[in-house]
Amino acid sequence: MFFAIMGPGIVTQNVDNDAGGITTYSLAGAGFGYAMLWTLVPITIALYVIQEIAARLGAVTGKGLADLIREQFGVRTTTLVMLALLLADFGNTMAEFSGLAAGGEIFGVSKYILVPLGALAVWVLVVRGTFRSVERIFLIASAFYISYIISGLLARPDWGQVLHATVTPTFSFQAAYILMLVGVVGTTIAPWMQFYLQSAVVEKGITTKEYGYTRTDVLVGSIMTDVVAWFIIVACGATIFVHHLHIETAKDAALALRPLAGQYAAALFGLGLINASLFSASVLPLATAHYVCESLGFEAGVDRTVRQAPIFYGLYIALIAGACVIVLLPRAPLLSILFLSQVANGVLLPFILVFMLLLVNNKRLMGTYVNSRIFNVIAWVSVVVMIVLTLALVVTQFAPIGG
Amino acid sequence: MLYLSQVIGKPVYDATGEAFDTASDLVIYHGTEKFPRITGVLLSGDRSRLAIIPWDAVAELSTAGVRLRVERRHLTPRPLQPDEILLRDNILDGQVVDIDDLKVVRVNDVELRQVGNEVRVVGADVGTRALLRRLGLEPFVCRALERVGRPLRSRVIPWNLVAVLGGTMTPLKLSISREKLKDIHPADLADLLEELDRDERVEMMTALTDERAADVLEEAEPEVQTAVINELPNERASDILEEMAPDEAADVLGELPEERAEELIALMEDEKAEEVSRLLQYPPETAAGKMTTEFIALPATMTVEEVIARLRETKPDSETIYYLYVVDEQERLVGILSIRSLIVSPPGAPISQVMRTDVISVRPDASTEDVAGALIKYDLLAVPVVEENGRLAGIVTVDHLIDILLEKYGPRKLGGGVDLSRRASRGGGGS
Numbered sequence: 001m002f003f004a005i006m007g008p009g010i011v012t013q014n015v016d017n018d019a020g021g022i023t024t025y026s027l028a029g030a031g032f033g034y035a036m037l038w039t040l041v042p043i044t045i046a047l048y049v050i051q052e053i054a055a056r057l058g059a060v061t062g063k064g065l066a067d068l069i070r071e072q073f074g075v076r077t078t079t080l081v082m083l084a085l086l087l088a089d090f091g092n093t094m095a096e097f098s099g100l101a102a103g104g105e106i107f108g109v110s111k112y113i114l115v116p117l118g119a120l121a122v123w124v125l126v127v128r129g130t131f132r133s134v135e136r137i138f139l140i141a142s143a144f145y146i147s148y149i150i151s152g153l154l155a156r157p158d159w160g161q162v163l164h165a166t167v168t169p170t171f172s173f174q175a176a177y178i179l180m181l182v183g184v185v186g187t188t189i190a191p192w193m194q195f196y197l198q199s200a201v202v203e204k205g206i207t208t209k210e211y212g213y214t215r216t217d218v219l220v221g222s223i224m225t226d227v228v229a230w231f232i233i234v235a236c237g238a239t240i241f242v243h244h245l246h247i248e249t250a251k252d253a254a255l256a257l258r259p260l261a262g263q264y265a266a267a268l269f270g271l272g273l274i275n276a277s278l279f280s281a282s283v284l285p286l287a288t289a290h291y292v293c294e295s296l297g298f299e300a301g302v303d304r305t306v307r308q309a310p311i312f313y314g315l316y317i318a319l320i321a322g323a324c325v326i327v328l329l330p331r332a333p334l335l336s337i338l339f340l341s342q343v344a345n346g347v348l349l350p351f352i353l354v355f356m357l358l359l360v361n362n363k364r365l366m367g368t369y370v371n372s373r374i375f376n377v378i379a380w381v382s383v384v385v386m387i388v389l390t391l392a393l394v395v396t397q398f399a400p401i402g403g
Numbered sequence: 404m405l406y407l408s409q410v411i412g413k414p415v416y417d418a419t420g421e422a423f424d425t426a427s428d429l430v431i432y433h434g435t436e437k438f439p440r441i442t443g444v445l446l447s448g449d450r451s452r453l454a455i456i457p458w459d460a461v462a463e464l465s466t467a468g469v470r471l472r473v474e475r476r477h478l479t480p481r482p483l484q485p486d487e488i489l490l491r492d493n494i495l496d497g498q499v500v501d502i503d504d505l506k507v508v509r510v511n512d513v514e515l516r517q518v519g520n521e522v523r524v525v526g527a528d529v530g531t532r533a534l535l536r537r538l539g540l541e542p543f544v545c546r547a548l549e550r551v552g553r554p555l556r557s558r559v560i561p562w563n564l565v566a567v568l569g570g571t572m573t574p575l576k577l578s579i580s581r582e583k584l585k586d587i588h589p590a591d592l593a594d595l596l597e598e599l600d601r602d603e604r605v606e607m608m609t610a611l612t613d614e615r616a617a618d619v620l621e622e623a624e625p626e627v628q629t630a631v632i633n634e635l636p637n638e639r640a641s642d643i644l645e646e647m648a649p650d651e652a653a654d655v656l657g658e659l660p661e662e663r664a665e666e667l668i669a670l671m672e673d674e675k676a677e678e679v680s681r682l683l684q685y686p687p688e689t690a691a692g693k694m695t696t697e698f699i700a701l702p703a704t705m706t707v708e709e710v711i712a713r714l715r716e717t718k719p720d721s722e723t724i725y726y727l728y729v730v731d732e733q734e735r736l737v738g739i740l741s742i743r744s745l746i747v748s749p750p751g752a753p754i755s756q757v758m759r760t761d762v763i764s765v766r767p768d769a770s771t772e773d774v775a776g777a778l779i780k781y782d783l784l785a786v787p788v789v790e791e792n793g794r795l796a797g798i799v800t801v802d803h804l805i806d807i808l809l810e811k812y813g814p815r816k817l818g819g820g821v822d823l824s825r826r827a828s829r830g831g832g833g834s
Contacts, residue, residue, distance in 0.1 A: 061601075067498075071496045074496060076537070076538060078496075079534075079538060203626075205629060207601070209633075210633075296509075297508065
């Protein structure tokens with residue numbers, strides 16, 4: 001029953017709450033208390049609209065986003081987009097492994113043990129298991145996200161205040177605030193998600209007939225992902241922010257939660273972080289290698305041998321091993337890695353959105369399933385906001401984070 | 404050597420030498436010719452994509468552009484004809500099937516050649532070199548690679564070995580696709596099916612005959628089976644399901660939403676529909692869920708001679724012929740007859756005397772593991788499934804055992820080494 005309900009939309013959103021996301025939300029709550037909560041409402045709307053477009057593109061055309069970009073915009077555009085995606089996802093993969101390292105440290109496990117073990121586990125899971133069993137493992141694992149909700153409840157926030165902050169927009173022109181806002185938007189609406197969701201819809205064989213169902217799935221997923229984000233911000237806002245503690249990573253957040261919200265809140269937080277990191281680390285590098293190879297016409301797939309698909313395996317190994325090595329460097333700037341990966345995402349996102357909008361409004365491709373005016377307005381506004389925010393981020397990149 | 408990418412975007416000159424537009428696309432007639440000829444040019448200025456410059460107005464096509472033999476004002480553009488396709492729009496950057504290597508490949512460029520006063524499509528370039536050419540990096544990278552002693556070769560698939568699937572399905576296009584796919588083994592087509600996009604899959608399954616489409620679908624992975632049936636129109640889907648073995652059809656239908664499965668069953672022949680619905684009621688992971696109802700049951704009163712005559716007449720499938728099941732009037736299983744005992748026995752002997760009565764059988768609710776165990780332990784090619792009252796309900800054959808084992812222990816790394824055997828079998832004329 002559980003599996004019957006979970007569709008591509010919900011799965012994608014659960015992968016989305018990865019190490020980068022958890023860290024960013026923790027920092028947002030720790031640094032600004034509940035002041036960021038209201039942004040989750042417009043972010044959820046934008047997230048739903050954008051993900052719905054991706055899902056609809058998949059259901060109507062029966063093709064993945066990378067394929068469509070290649071077929072409609074040619075080799076040059078595709079190569080540029082794929083290079084950018086590769087770079088952004090290399091950053092994301094590093095973020096996953098640094099999340100794993102941080103999660104391990106909460107329980108006193110050295111990163112030199114956990115990260116290589118995690119990389120190995122990811123490799124075995126993906127290369128040796130069938131897609132089906134892998135997906136099942138992911139789905140079961142995503143139930144762990146409840147741990148953030150429990151952490152939020154254990155932190156005993158002032159609910160009246162929290163709800164008020166959620167519906168009252170506030171804004172600050174502080175550089176640190178804008179920076180954090182970019183981080184939150186960038187981590188919630190990531191470029192790779194659009195590729196991932198669309199491919200998942202295509203792979204499930206969803207057509208316009210079953211599309212109504214998928215739309216609900218995407219809506220539920222978008223709300224779920226932001227509910228988790230909301231609880232993380234609340235948990236950190238109710239404890240760390242209130243006590244004016246300075247934190248820099250998700251690990252700091254978990255450790256800070258311990259005396260304030262109790263031992264279990266911290267442990268749950270850590271467990272969630274490890275799970276999220278492994279979950280996304282299993283999906284991201286593999287998916288990225290797939291998109292790059294398929295759109296450029298190289299053989300791809302874990303059912304191929306290394307000889308048959310050298311570029312595919314090369315990319316996959318480079319992403320995992322490269323990320324792993326950098327994270328394990330003795331004085332690796334994990335925080336900067338995490339943050340720069342969000343920058344890469346943020347810079348790439350508007351471009352991907354523009355391509356998606358051009359595709360979804362193409363009558364020859366979509367027929368009667370082109371975008372409605374409301375969707376176009378929301379999506380274009382998101383593009384503009386993202387570009388403005390990204391520019392702001394570039395300007396303030398070196399400003400201190402977390403207030 | 405002329406490539407499509409070298410022509411697209413190049414100026415179009417009329418007879419006076421004036422460059423009045425650029426070439427946006429080339430039109431080919433997608434007919435039975437091995438190497439289709441170019442029949443027209445689409446201009447970039449033609450936004451509605453309706454006015455094709457016919458080929459007889461073209462004097463020369465080269466990397467410098469398109470030179471027309473008439474003046475601009477004398478041009479008589481025409482609309483796209485039903486069996487014409489656009490090379491850039493429909494072929495370039497899209498997927499095609501390499502029917503020699505049995506792979507789905509992406510077209511990085513299209514190779515053209517001047518033949519008399521026609522230009523024909525001679526091949527699909529799927530190599531990295533074509534990618535580099537379009538990125539403008541070809542000379543640079545090729546020189547660098549030659550210097551290190553590993554020159555980059557181009558990979559061009561001759562056009563007669565390329566199958567273009569997807570797009571508008573005209574009767575002519577379907578017949579060409581059928582012709583191109585006709586020598587490929589159903590198992591290989593099933594592999595291709597997994598890599599194709601939806602439209603391409605639909606075209607493949609529409610182009611094949613019902614029987615071949617059914618064979619292909621039987622060979623495909625369960626997820627692909629469901630997806631394909633989902634994507635096809637109801638009539639076509641039910642035609643294919645009808646040609647499949649009832650147990651396979653039931654497996655596919657069992658994965659579909661109930662409503663759609665009922666619609667499809669309603670469209671099938673009554674007899675098949677009844678059988679499939681009965682099979683659908685059994686839990687999938689039991690003997691009954693895995694069994695086929697295609698077996699040969701004989702009354703005990705027949706003689707050896709009569710049985711052989713009947714087999715000659717009915718020509719049953721190879722899967723079911725090795726064991727013949729002997730039943731009484733109530734369809735209860737009383738014995739089993741091997742082809743061997745049939746051949747070595749005197750023609751006039753009643754089969755009740757030559758059959759074996761110590762039959763190994765399983766109950767309908769036996770687990771798949773028990774069924775697999777029985778097949779392995781007694782070295783059987785098939786095991787009968789017998790209901791509590793002794794009625795013979797169906798048989799589970801050894802190829803289901805292989806499926807059960809694969810499901811349990813994973814299909815990974817299997818099938819990677821069959822390239823050569825497949826080659827050999829295709830050389831023998833396919834199936």
